[in-house]
Amino acid sequence: MAQLVRRQQLRVRVAYHGFALQESDDASLAVPYPDETEFGTYLNAFPGRLDFYSAGHTHTAAVVVEVWDGLPRFSG
Template sequence: MEPLSVQRVRVLVDYYGLCLQDADDAWLPAMFPEGFAAGDFCTERPGRIDLTSAGHTQHVAVTAQVWEHEPQRLEGRWDKTATARIECRSGTLRLWSMAGPGLEDIELPSAPATWNVRLFCTGRQEAAAASRDGVPDGVEQYVVQFWPVEGAG
């Protein structure tokens, strides 16, 4: 089984925070960073998923995989993993940091509007150390798997 699409994007993280947020933000009760509090790793909110990075300021690499059905879990050693759901009415998820929206988006098929999400992260310890002395690029890496919620649309 192969993913429908694979996208690789980068985003600048600052103040340990980043999120995936519906590009159609008119319906959101709160836009990032409102309500964000650095936590363990992942917080699900309406139309967005907040993530706590291990490094204060850094460029992170995000690989987004869109699947037709639930994919197998990724093998290997991961520093953090999480599952969530996100409603995305626009079909576009925008990566955000505290400074604002990133330059690259993640495209999802427009329907269904609600997606299962599985998140994986590696390089956290190295990124935390490297961000004390500069702005690391691509040390902390994320893989995000999306697949439709059955019956959603």
């Protein structure tokens, strides 16, 4: 069963309805933020980048990021 490696709480500035989590070395990203993001879609996934959409235009959001050592295990 996968184990939690790290959990971090962040306060993220949302501007123009969105924010992104991406690799720290953005030179290796195929598409820089916010290029190709779909407005109104809650989650857009790209290699090395996740874009999030918010109904609020400009605000600060509370975000919790978790790193696990394996894939989730679903039951049911």
